[in-house]
Amino acid sequence: MHKIEIRNKIAIYLDHRELINKIYNNDIAELEEKYELHTELFHFHERRIEVEDSHTIQQPETKAGNSKLAEKSSKKRKRKLNKMAVVEELQKLKTIVEDILGLVKVQQLINRVESQNGSDLPRYWEEISTKDFPTFNGVNTTATYKRSRFGEHSYLIPPHCKFFNCDVMELSKLLPQLMPNSKRFDLIVLDPPWRNKYIRRLKRVREELGYQMLSSEQLLQMPIRQLKHERSIVAIWCTNSKELQRAIVEQLLPAWNLRLQHTIHWIKVNTSGQLIGPIDVSGQKKQPFEMLYLACHMDSSAEFCTSLQQVSAILSVPSVIHSHKPPLLPLLSGLLPQKPNCLEIFARYLQPRFVSVGLEVLKLMDERLYNYCDTSTGNAAIIGST
Structure with a gap:
């Protein structure tokens, strides 16, 4: 992690892939197998054409078209007047970023x-x-990787x-299973399946590929009160909606x-060090x-946890896999016990020191997404990329 001090605040650059590789292999016993996420999962290059910028392509002018544009422009002006605070906030964010x-x-x-080899990793x-x-359910209490096999594919189970x-x-x-000794969690991470266009599109193509999206009313039913203690930190990922x-703050x-202790922007950049898309100060479009x-x-x-309030943003090159959070x-380790008891709800990959819960906990542990590292030579070998 790299700290960047700016305007009495701190931004932190995270190397998403490096962090995951490090937490997986830190506790691996000497000479045991080690694995790293494939580098091509983080080939988030600059896009030539943004779909959302297609409105900039000039269309033939017609009276009907002008009328629609005028009507659309009028509605847009009204929305802006009603959201001046949002616009001001986004403008400040844009300048800071x-x-x-x-x-x-x-x-x-x-x-x-x-x-x-000039090719991208297949979208396994x-x-x-x-x-x-x-x-x-499963557990790995050892200092080595284990494997589970379901159908045709093998999945890596990291240590601890x-x-x-x-x-x-x-x-x-x-x-009773999550807290067998009534020991509550020091850190609880939630990445709820909020409603979004990507998943709706995915479901139209193949229903089972999209996870079930939940409403805030459904999320209210989760027993977070029973899972936390007085010094727990609860981290909730949210979209730009x-x-x-x-709903998070009020419900x-x-x-x-x-x-609520603090909010942090996760800024997504490509491998050229640019935003993956422009910050829309109107707040009406998809944001980076x-x-x-x-x-x-x-x-x-x-x-x-007041020290958290110094951090205004974290930046990283995101994974090309949807909702693969860093x-x-x-x-947060400096604010937690040395060996914290952690829980992730709606997890899509496993982490050491965590209890992970969800319908896709092994999805991103697919062995084909990882390189095997030869500990005798220090080299990584590609696996499962045929």
Whole structure:
């Protein structure tokens, strides 16, 4: 992680792939097998044409067309007038991000990744759906990788992890297994399946590939109160939807007896060190960032985790896999016990020191997404890329 100080705030550049590789292999016993995520999963290069910018292509003018444009423009002006606070906030963010990217370039933090053999990795993750896995649970208490096989594919189980492949709406029934000694969690991470256009498109193509999207009313039913203690940190990923963001602050956090401590922008950049898309100050289009909400117990001290408020943004080159979030433990480790008890809900990959719950907990542990590292030579060998 690299800290960038700007305007009395801190932005942190995360190497998504490096962080995951490090947490997987840190505790591996000497001379045991090691694996790394394939570099091509982070080939997020500059796009030549943005679909959302297609409106800039000039169309033949007609009276009817002009009338529609005028009507659309009028509605747009009204929306802007009603959202001046949002516009101002986004304009400030845009200015700050431009400054941060300038420093990222000067410090040469991003190493451009080139495709191997001029080809991209096949999209193996799109071959796997929730129907490929039964309801099951597993654990790896060793300092070596284990494997599980379902159907034709093999999945890596990193060391020191526990997982439950099941519907999170059944979480209350799992409480005795999640907390066998009534030990609550120091860190709880949620990446809820919010409604979004990508998943709706995916479902139209192949229903089972898209996970079930949940409403805030359904999320309210999760037993977060029973899972946390007074010094827990709860981290919630959210899209750019103001409606969903309001639901977190006004519905979920109060229902779970949590106090919002801070919000952080996750800024997504490509391998050229540029935003993956422009920041739309109107707030009407898809943005090159997501939000991370950090909350603590309502009864925790006012000083608890206040150091988080210095961090205004985290930046990284995202994975090309949808919703493959960067790990948060390295970012929050200084605020947690030395060996924290962590829980991720709606997990799509496994992490050491975590209990992972969701319908896709092994999806991104597909062995074909990883390189085998020969510990005797220090070289990595591509596996499963035929």
